[in-house]
Amino acid sequence: MARYFDVHPQDPQPRSIGQVVAMLQDDALIAYPTDSCYAFGASMDSPTAVERIRRIRRLDSKHHFTLVCADFAQLGQFVHLDNSAFRAIKAATPGAYTFILPATKEVPRRLSHEKKRTVGVRIPEHPVTQALVRELGEPLLSSTLLLPDHDEPMTEGWQIKEELDHLVDAVVDAGDCGTDPTTVVDWSEGYAEVVRVGAGDPSRFE
Structure with missing residues (x-):
């Protein structure tokens, strides 16, 4: 049965955040809010999360998982960026975009695309x-x-709890955060290609 955390959308309670992070460090799979709909989340080191997410979403091995970073400095540790990608992505973040890029050695192999290493x-x-x-x-x-x-995607925390109660370990509810996923920009070939239009304005990458 999933633990339920009702958190303030603008000023989340530090105690609740600390409890969720302690669960993540103990191999939990959570449902949490973002600026473009709810998402599944887990620690990068989790030995079970990738397979759990694949099973719940029925994903194949070509699916790109995302690393959600705190800032641009952290992002730069996990992907290779040339100058044009660096400038364009820095200007567009933070925001509702996902960028597909070549992974550095810091990214565990199971988290990157099996053939492209992105x-x-x-x-x-x-x-x-x-x-x-x-x-x-x-x-x-x-x-x-x-x-x-x-x-x-589901937009209500209580609904997610009801639907996924025995499939995730915690639900972090911060209210409705929309149904539009991120705009996905593939930069793995050295140029920007918009592969999914979502919440982020795609025109800056077209």
């Missing part, structure tokens, strides 16, 4: 996400909370 990275604006990542001290392994039989 990984998704993002820096969200949501105060709760920021609090979780800063308290954790490393990126949060993440994937959109979109279930295989749903057309859109």
Whole structure:
């Protein structure tokens, strides 16, 4: 049965954030809010999270997982950036974008694309996400909370708790955060290619 945390969307309670992070460090899989819908989250070091998310979402091995970073300095430790990507991504973050880039050796192999050795990275604006990542001290392994039989991500914490009570370990509820996932920009070939249009304005990368 999932633990339920009702947190303030703008000023999340430090005690609740600390309790969620302690669970993440103990291999928990959580549902949490971002600036572009709810997501699954886990520690990068979790030995079980990738397979749990794949099973819940029915994902294949081509799916890109995302590392949710606190800031641009942290993001730069996990992906290779050339000058044009550096400037464009820095200007667009924090925001509702996911960027697919070549992974550095800091990224565990199971988290990157099995053939391309790429990984998704993002820096969200949501105060709760920021609090979780800063308290954790490393990126949060993440994937959109979109279930295989749903057309859109769920937007209500209580609904997520009801639906996923025995599949996740905690639900962090900060109210509705929309149904639009991030805009995904693939920069792995050295240029920007918008592969999914979502909450972030795609025009700056087209």
